[in-house]
Every structure is written in structure tokens, then in C-alpha cells.
């Protein structure tokens with residue numbers, strides 16, 4: 001459990017004069033669900049986007065250690081398209097489904113870096129087994145899906161590259177409560193099948209229940225960290241994020 | 245108007261329309277991805293015509309070889325235009341790339357004047373393409389007139405296959421909606437953009453070659469009017485849509501040829517029809533015939 005997969009030391013993200021992320025250090029171990037919680041605007045997406053190489057960032061260290069070869073690779077400054085080849089994938093905030101592509105095409109795009117036709121077909125069946133609704137709609141355009149289905153498609157698409165580290169940015173955003181339950185259930189299932197997960201959430205309660213460990217982001221810096229249950233019982237966290 | 249004359253006009257319209265379509269496809273692909281009107285595209289078309297002229301008429305190579313050289317040479321020019329004039333401006337405001345496009349267009353035209361002189365040069369048509377085939381009812385068909393639409397449809401068919409049945413095609417369609425998301429799927433965006441420029445330039449080369457055979461001559465500004473009309477065809481069909489560009493080109497070809505055929509007195513206004521069509525579509529259906537989205541276009 002303690003083999004590190006991602007090590008980040010003193011990550012900083014600036015947008016012009018806005019210093020959105022300050023000296024954030026995070027470690028994710030193999031097999032974990034780690035969650036990053038915090039209020040709207042705290043900088044959660046900036047952290048995850050910096051890891052993915054979608055925004056410029058500075059850090060003392062940003063290392064990914066792929067379980068495929070155990071070699072540490074610095075991902076600081078690498079372009080976004082390089083990450084997925086290393087084994088990192090992201091289901092972005094707002095789902096970012098390609099509206100004019102079908103469900104199947106969206107999933108195929110997630111497998112863009114792969115050439116093993118049979119493996120891709122297997123993984124597509126795997127995604128359909130996690131989200132049977134998507135199978136029913138596989139020939140429909142992304143734009144015709146409901147919000148919940150789009151979220152499932154975004155997670156499914158991120159799985160199609162067979163990532164070692166799956167990053168999810170607010171997968172429960174805008175979903176009906178019953179769907180939120182379902183999404184977290186599926187996140188736990190995916191994790192139980194051996195994938196390491198970094199989960200960014202505003203829905204702190206559900207995220208802390210699902211996660212092994214958690215970091216609380218407060219206006220750009222890590223305020224607290226601990227195991228999911230520690231933070232669930234922490235008075236400050238309860239007051240600030242869990243409604244008492 | 246007897247049958248023979250009508251058939252001539254029809255074939256003529258089909259040829260002209262499919263040439264507009266071939267050029268329009270290049271505009272639409274680049275626009276779909278970069279939201280950039282590649283003003284130099286008409287000049288790329290002109291380069292295609294010059295390449296084939298030099299290869300076959302000056303250097304006396306067989307047509308088949310000349311066509312291949314022209315397509316490859318033009319494609320390289322198209323890729324160079326992207327690499328030199330547009331790629332450094334990817335992060336710049338869109339207007340910068342647009343201005344760069346206008347500059348490239350002027351540059352290529354004037355470069356051509358310097359290198360090739362402004363004199364139109366005659367193209368010798370291969371006799372086999374010009375020998376009329378006589379059909380019953382005294383209908384005469386010039387093989388070139390039939391070859392042009394066939395080549396155009398086959399090429400656009402291949403392009404659609406590539407767009408809808410291959411991985412680079414999937415990436416190209418994805419990029420036109422959301423570059424960032426496509427990048428995080430592992431797609432090298434610049435490579436796909438280069439592919440769009442390359443394919444568009446290759447099609448423009450073919451159009452330029454066929455155009456040079458039809459009119460039979462080449463001159464440095466021969467890309468201007470067809471370029472503008474093909475752009476109008478792309479807007480008319482719904483910019484960003486490949487089938488739309490082809491349909492827009494065909495409609496434009498038919499409007500132009502048929503209006504003059506039926507109302508010969510209007511022939512002086514021939515070039516104005518394209519613009520009337522443009523104004524009408526922009527007034528009544530700004531997304532074009534097959535266009536789907538309006539936000540952040542043009």
C-alpha cells in the first residue's frame with residue numbers, strides 16, 4: 001500500500017496575478033483512492049489540471065512512478081498528450097464530452113493511444129458493464145445524453161486508455177442524489193479492481209467516505225490531510241464542508 | 245435549348261461545382277479545426293496548377309508523373325504555410341492568424357509573379373481527354389468534363405472515409421469541437437492540424453490541375469476568384485462540414501452555369517451570383533446548409 005505512484009512537492013499555479021495554487025504537496029500511493037476536497041474556487045481543478053499538464057505550473061517535484069516499470073518519470077512541464085501514454089488519465093470537470101461524436105466514438109477517442117484492437121474491444125465491454133446505459137446509447141451522439149450519462153461517459157472514456165492513475169474532477173457535480181450514490185459506488189468498484197484514483201470533489205461527505213486518504217484545499221494551500229475517516233470526524237472539516 | 249446543349253451545361257456545371265467543392269473542402273477542414281480562414285488556400289490551388297504545368301509541359305514528364313509531383317509539391321507547400329505562418333500563432337488571438345493568412349496569400353501570388361512572370365501560360369491538353377464521345381441523340385461528351393466530377397467525388401468519398409472510419413479522422417473531428425479534451429486523450433494536435441492542411445492542399449492541387457486542364461492555362465492570380473467562390477461554397481454548405489462544402493460547391497457551380505445558360509444577358513453578372521448566394525444564406529441560415537453550430541464562427 002505504501003508504494004508511491006505520484007509525488008508532488010510544492011506545486012504552484014498562477015493565472016496572471018492570481019496565485020491559485022500555493023506550495024501544494026501531495027502523495028498518492030498505489031491502489032489508493034485519494035481525494036482532494038475544498039470549496040468552490042479553492043484550486044482543486046488547478047491542481048489536477050497542473051498534474052495533467054493542461055496549465056503551466058511550477059514545482060520542486062512532480063514525479064509519476066508507473067507500476068508498469070517502476071521507473072520514476074518527471075511529469076513537470078510535459079504536454080497533456082504525453083500523460084495518457086504514461087498511464088495517467090483525466091475525466092475533466094464539466095465532463096467535456098464531444099457532443100457530435102457518438103458514445104462509442106467518444107470511448108474510442110479515450111483509447112486513441114492504443115493499437116490493440118482486441119484489448120480496446122474488451123475494455124469497451126468493461127466500460128459498458130460498469131455503465132449499461134452507455135451500451136444502450138452507444139450509437140447516439142454525446143449531446144443527446146443526460147447529465148448523468150455524460151458523466152458516466154467521461155469516466156468511461158478516461159478508463160479506455162487503461163490508466164494506472166485515474167483522475168476524476170468533480171464526477172458528482174450536478175447529478176441527482178441517487179446518481180451521486182451510483183457514481184461513488186462505481187468509483188469504489190474501479191478502485192477495487194486495482195486502479196489508483198485521485199478524486200477531486202466539492203461533495204466532501206461522499207468523497208471522504210469513499211477515499212482512503214484526503215487533502216483539504218483552502219484557497220490554494222493544503223489545510224489538512226489525513227485518512228478519509230479522520231477527516232470525516234474532524235470538527236473543522238465537519239463545520240466547513242459537511243454542514244456541521 | 246436542345247438535349248445536347250442542356251447536357252453540355254449540366255456537365256459543365258457539375259465539373260465547375262465539383263472543383264469549387266474540392267477547394268471548399270480544404271477551407272472547411274482548416275476552419276473546422278482552427279477557426280481560421282486560410283486565405284492562402286486559393287493560392288495553394290494555383291501552385292498545384294503550376295507544378296503540373298512545369299512537370300508536364302516544361303519538363304515533358306508524363307501526365308501521371310506530373311500529377312503525382314504536383315500533388316506532393318503542393319502538399320508540402322500547404323504544410324509549410326501552416327508551419328511558418330500559422331503554427332507560431334496558435335496561442336495568439338485569432339485575428340493575428342487571419343492577418344497572417346492574408347499576408348501569405350499576397351506573398352504566394354507575388355512570389356509566383358516574380359518566379360513564373362505574370363504572363364498566362366497555355367496548358368496543352370492531352371488529346372485523350374478532349375476527344376468527344378458521341379452518344380445517341382447527338383449528345384457529345386468531352387471526357388475531361390466527366391473525369392472532373394468523378395475524380396472529385398471519389399476523392400471526397402475517400403476523405404469522408406478517412407474522417408469517419410479512421411483514428412486520425414476521429415481525432416480531427418474531435419479537435420474541431422474541443423482541442424484541450426482531445427489533447428488529454430493523447431492526440432498530438434499539431435500533427436492532426438498538419439494532416440488537415442496536407443489533405444486540403446492535396447485536394448486543392450488536384451482541383452488546380454483539373455482547372456488548368458479545363459481553361460487551359462495557368463497564371464499567378466488564377467487562384468483568387470475560384471478561391472473566394474470556394475470559400476463562399478464552404479460557408480454556404482456550412483463551414484466545418486465536409487459534405488456541406490461539396491454540396492455548396494455543386495450548388496454554386498450549377499447556379500453560375502445555369503443562370504448564364506438560361507439568361508445569357510446576365511452573363512456579365514456571373515461572378516455576382518456567388519455573392520448573392522452568400523448574402524442570402526447569411527441572412528436566412530447563417531450556419532449554412534449542413535452547419536450545426538453558430539457560436540464562435542468567423
Ligand SMILES: Nc1ncnc2c1ncn2[C@@H]1O[C@H](COP(=O)(O)OP(=O)(O)O)[C@@H](O)[C@H]1O
Nearest residue numbers: 015018020038039040041042043044045046047
Ligand atoms: N483559466 C483561469 N484564468 C484565471 N483564473 C482562473 C482560471 N482557472 C481558475 N482560475 C481561478 O483560480 C482559482 C482556483 O480555481 P479552480 O482551480 O477552478 O478551483 P476549484 O476547482 O477548486 O473550484 C479561482 O479563483 C479561479 O477563479
Ligand SMILES: [Mg+2]
Nearest residue numbers: 044045046093
Ligand atoms: Mg473545479
